[in-house]
Amino acid sequence: DQQVKQNSPSLSVQEGRISILNCDYTNSMFDYFLWYKKYPAEGPTFLISISSIKDKNEDGRFTVFLNKSAKHLSLHIVPSQPGDSAVYFCAAIGNTGKLIFGQGTTLQVKP
């Protein structure tokens, strides 16, 4: 039972363009959604989050959009840079304290 799904294992974009990473969830009780970035041989690093009462949160080049009716969120990176190449994990948490992760999407930004 996968409560958080990232259906695209990989994404390749050109430097300077927009990267859009998608995530779907099934549990309507989640109240926060987070994105983490992970480089090889390192731990996941927190990137940005959004509360379930909002539909958008922005931090510099990173924007997360939440569509509760569709149980879908997306991370937009504009403009994409080669240093953004990493694995991106979508995660969700409710009142249980348990952070549930998606399987991750590998982003490659080509110079």
Place this chain on the structure above:
Amino acid sequence: DAGVIQSPRHEVTEMGQEVTLRCKPISGHDYLFWYRQTMMRGLELLIYFNNNVPIDDSGMPEDRFSAKMPNASFSTLKIQPSEPRDSAVYFCASSFSEFGNQPQHFGDGTRLSIL
């Protein structure tokens, strides 16, 4: 500021041996989490502590796994006896809160290989 520190970074041992993974959380964080990452199951929560007390260990796979937090600055995850299927990357994370408004900060993990 020092982040979450895990040791060892790599561990290779033979089946049946005891394995001990260590974690030092970020100072001031009251919550500590242990995760395991595998190809098949991705990142999954094993157990978490609040103020050194285990709160939820429902993710611990078997009795062979145990975790302790003797004080606010140290936690261990033990596997005894270890089996090849325990091979994975184990992450420790800490946070001010168990809720999403305070994100969890991860260590760089321990890559465990059981031969």
